[in-house]
Amino acid sequence: MTLDSTPVEHSGGRRRPTIKDVAAVAGVSRGTVSRVLNGGHWVSPEALTAVQAAIRSTGYAANRHARSLVTGRANSVAFLLTEPTQLLFEDPNFSVLLRGAADALAKRDMPLLLMVAGTAEERRRVTDYVTAGHVDGVLLISSHAEDPVVASLLREQVPVVACGTPLGYEGKVGYVAADDIAGAREMVRHLRDTGRRHIATITGPLDTPGGVQRLQGYRDELGADYDEGLVAHGDYSRLGGQRAMAELLAARPEIDGVFVASDLMAAGALATLATHDRRVPEDVAVGGFDDSWLAATLVPALTTMRQPFERISSEMVRVLGEVINGEQPATVILPTTLVRRDST
Amino acid sequence: MTLDSTPVEHSGGRRRPTIKDVAAVAGVSRGTVSRVLNGGHWVSPEALTAVQAAIRSTGYAANRHARSLVTGRANSVAFLLTEPTQLLFEDPNFSVLLRGAADALAKRDMPLLLMVAGTAEERRRVTDYVTAGHVDGVLLISSHAEDPVVASLLREQVPVVACGTPLGYEGKVGYVAADDIAGAREMVRHLRDTGRRHIATITGPLDTPGGVQRLQGYRDELGADYDEGLVAHGDYSRLGGQRAMAELLAARPEIDGVFVASDLMAAGALATLATHDRRVPEDVAVGGFDDSWLAATLVPALTTMRQPFERISSEMVRVLGEVINGEQPATVILPTTLVRRDST
DNA sequence: AGCTGGACTGTGCACGTTCACAGTGGATGT
DNA sequence: ACATCCACTGTGAACGTGCACAGTCCAGCT
Numbered sequence: 001m002t003l004d005s006t007p008v009e010h011s012g013g014r015r016r017p018t019i020k021d022v023a024a025v026a027g028v029s030r031g032t033v034s035r036v037l038n039g040g041h042w043v044s045p046e047a048l049t050a051v052q053a054a055i056r057s058t059g060y061a062a063n064r065h066a067r068s069l070v071t072g073r074a075n076s077v078a079f080l081l082t083e084p085t086q087l088l089f090e091d092p093n094f095s096v097l098l099r100g101a102a103d104a105l106a107k108r109d110m111p112l113l114l115m116v117a118g119t120a121e122e123r124r125r126v127t128d129y130v131t132a133g134h135v136d137g138v139l140l141i142s143s144h145a146e147d148p149v150v151a152s153l154l155r156e157q158v159p160v161v162a163c164g165t166p167l168g169y170e171g172k173v174g175y176v177a178a179d180d181i182a183g184a185r186e187m188v189r190h191l192r193d194t195g196r197r198h199i200a201t202i203t204g205p206l207d208t209p210g211g212v213q214r215l216q217g218y219r220d221e222l223g224a225d226y227d228e229g230l231v232a233h234g235d236y237s238r239l240g241g242q243r244a245m246a247e248l249l250a251a252r253p254e255i256d257g258v259f260v261a262s263d264l265m266a267a268g269a270l271a272t273l274a275t276h277d278r279r280v281p282e283d284v285a286v287g288g289f290d291d292s293w294l295a296a297t298l299v300p301a302l303t304t305m306r307q308p309f310e311r312i313s314s315e316m317v318r319v320l321g322e323v324i325n326g327e328q329p330a331t332v333i334l335p336t337t338l339v340r341r342d343s344t
Numbered sequence: 345m346t347l348d349s350t351p352v353e354h355s356g357g358r359r360r361p362t363i364k365d366v367a368a369v370a371g372v373s374r375g376t377v378s379r380v381l382n383g384g385h386w387v388s389p390e391a392l393t394a395v396q397a398a399i400r401s402t403g404y405a406a407n408r409h410a411r412s413l414v415t416g417r418a419n420s421v422a423f424l425l426t427e428p429t430q431l432l433f434e435d436p437n438f439s440v441l442l443r444g445a446a447d448a449l450a451k452r453d454m455p456l457l458l459m460v461a462g463t464a465e466e467r468r469r470v471t472d473y474v475t476a477g478h479v480d481g482v483l484l485i486s487s488h489a490e491d492p493v494v495a496s497l498l499r500e501q502v503p504v505v506a507c508g509t510p511l512g513y514e515g516k517v518g519y520v521a522a523d524d525i526a527g528a529r530e531m532v533r534h535l536r537d538t539g540r541r542h543i544a545t546i547t548g549p550l551d552t553p554g555g556v557q558r559l560q561g562y563r564d565e566l567g568a569d570y571d572e573g574l575v576a577h578g579d580y581s582r583l584g585g586q587r588a589m590a591e592l593l594a595a596r597p598e599i600d601g602v603f604v605a606s607d608l609m610a611a612g613a614l615a616t617l618a619t620h621d622r623r624v625p626e627d628v629a630v631g632g633f634d635d636s637w638l639a640a641t642l643v644p645a646l647t648t649m650r651q652p653f654e655r656i657s658s659e660m661v662r663v664l665g666e667v668i669n670g671e672q673p674a675t676v677i678l679p680t681t682l683v684r685r686d687s688t
Numbered sequence: 689a690g691c692t693g694g695a696c697t698g699t700g701c702a703c704g705t706t707c708a709c710a711g712t713g714g715a716t717g718t
Numbered sequence: 719a720c721a722t723c724c725a726c727t728g729t730g731a732a733c734g735t736g737c738a739c740a741g742t743c744c745a746g747c748t
Contacts, residue, residue, distance in 0.1 A: 061472060061475075063476075063477075064409075064478055065408075065410075065412040065413045065418070065478075066413050068409040069407070069409045069410050069413055078455075079458070094439070095438070095439055098458070099460065102458050102459070106460070106466065106469060109469070111458075111473070111478075112457065113420075113456065113458075114423070114442070114456045114457075114458050115446070115455065116443065116446055116447065122450065125453070132405035132406075132407075132408075133407075134409075134455075238641055297582055
């Protein structure tokens with residue numbers, strides 16, 4: 001309730017307490033306070049409690065800028081999106097991944113910086129920012145092959161962990177991914193187990209890991225039965241799934257099962273099947289991939305391969321932490337699980 | 345594997361160029377370089393070009409930590425989510441808002457820090473971080489009334505701009521919102537114009553601005569025809585819309601129009617209408633609110649009130665900038681527009 | 689008693705920047 | 719001729735930390 005004419009000071013009006021203030025209150029030196037802050041080793045029990053009390057009474061919070069200046073570490077991480085904007089909006093997986101990463105980082109007391117590098121201008125800005133050392137590392141959401149952003153980051157030796165196999169940079173960059181091949185195989189096996197004989201697939205774009213690897217799993221599982229005519233290509237959008245399904249039905253009306261490489265495309269496929277009066281699952285069984293929240297709300301509810309997105313994001317954060325500490329980038333492949341609902 | 349004796353140098357191995365290096369190359373002093381960096385006033389043309397050339401040749405990028413340390417400004421902004429996690433996943437609007445905010449901030453060369461304050465633990469962490477001055481301001485996505493986070497931020501005099509009327513804090517906090525009341529009125533008027541006589545509504549939660557204000561618009565427009573029995577309440581989820589529509593149909597089978605306070609709930613309402621064999625729009629006209637990407641993909645495509653999300657986010661950033669500069673928080677109300685599709 | 693080493697504490701410097709201030713030199717006014 | 723002003727430039731002092739180093743105290747050993 002103080003009404004003074006002094007200039008607007010954010011956050012309480014008074015100067016923020018520094019390590020020096022804490023030291024004065026606790027009756028010790030700055031060095032001791034600093035030691036308490038960073039682990040508390042080589043500090044006497046009395047000094048420790050005195051400092052802790054002083055921190056509470058002063059409401060001290062370390063100035064991260066000063067700390068970063070001297071340590072050379074930003075203590076923050078970028079979440080970098082190099083996808084065209086459309087996908088971020090439509091694809092529910094991004095939100096889940098983002099949320100999971102923010103959570104995992106919060107536990108390490110690190111903020112997450114969201115950066116988007118769609119246009120050339122944005123790419124320049126982002127690489128400038130990142131290579132200037134303002135973040136310690138990058139969580140990369142970039143599925144398209146030969147991404148130029150990856151090249152720049154690699155050149156500048158910025159710690160990077162990708163989500164999904166980084167096509168064109170395998171072995172150069174650590175990544176965390178679901179087991180696309182095994183997952184696709186399991187879904188195809190499941191469709192076969194329900195008696196389907198003419199199983200088609202709608203793939204993702206073939207310059208994305210999910211596109212090539214889920215197709216490979218489909219192919220591997222069918223073996224000699226693989227038939228190129230049963231393969232249609234989508235772009236991970238609902239509309240793309242719709243179109244691909246229409247193509248398949250036109251070319252091969254005998255189809256009685258479809259493995260669709262994403263739930264969103266599966267939603268489109270279901271719409272097409274409905275307008276073509278094919279009952280699901282009676283006439284055609286449909287299997288998706290992702291298990292996004294979408295899957296359960298579709299009619300009929302979609303059978304799909306669950307990707308463990310929460311684990312993916314937390315593993316990405318863990319691996320990135322290792323890379324930042326100078327360890328070799330690891331590769332983590334996580335298992336998918338079949339979630340059976342009403343569409344098969 | 346803690347820090348070892350050979351510290352790993354990211355980004356090229358060599359020391360990053362400082363303002364001093366630039367000064368040396370340009371043959372001027374640090375002060376002059378600094379002046380060039382901050383606007384270039386009181387700098388001779390020759391010095392200016394020399395410094396610019398030196399910046400390019402050295403690949404200099406200012407160290408934001410050092411700058412923040414001395415200026416006391418973080419040059420970054422938090423995007424704070426206080427909603428339960430479920431909504432972030434389902435509601436496509438969040439992604440759009442987030443993306444828009446990141447874009448608008450990028451133009452000011454400011455990174456966006458994503459923070460989530462769902463649990464008490466997260467709330468504590470976030471308020472600590474923010475009040476420690478590590479961001480200059482907060483873009484607040486918090487629709488529920490009496491949000492405790494808002495109280496803490498206000499107490500600490502942190503610059504805040506909310507999205508939507510901050511119930512319980514009107515007048516204390518600046519905000520940007522779509523004109524919910526006028527939008528609701530227009531939709532109801534539109535339903536009436538198409539000849540509907542028994543127009544129901546499905547509201548959002550009544551502790552959110554969209555919940556109360558869209559209901560108020562509905563009520564205002566109907567005037568004497570307002571009938572409490574035609575009001576059902578949802579929670580902005582698809583399932584909630586589904587349930588509310590079922591209630592309405594059971595209680596008032598004569599309903600021939602519904603104004604649903606969000607597209608996601610409208611999706612649920614459409615599902616219920618389909619299972620009850622009511623044709624849309626022949627038997628019942630359905631109007632939504634938001635115009636998220638969902639609206640166009642529903643069957644039938646949804647008539648809805650478009651919220652200008654891109655403008656909302658960019659206005660939020662603009663107003664927050666003003667508040668940070670010490671100006672009084674402004675209130676911005678943006679118009680909505682009717683997007684007519686197939687459901688009316 | 690003197691030496692050694694371990695546990696703890698304090699001090700000064702460095703990090704890279706901005707800002708206030710003190711110059712500098714030339715043009716202009718008296 | 720001298721003061722004044724203007725346009726520009728350089729310098730030193732912060733900002734708040736962490737870290738290396740030096741110093742103190744005390745116990746245990748020779």
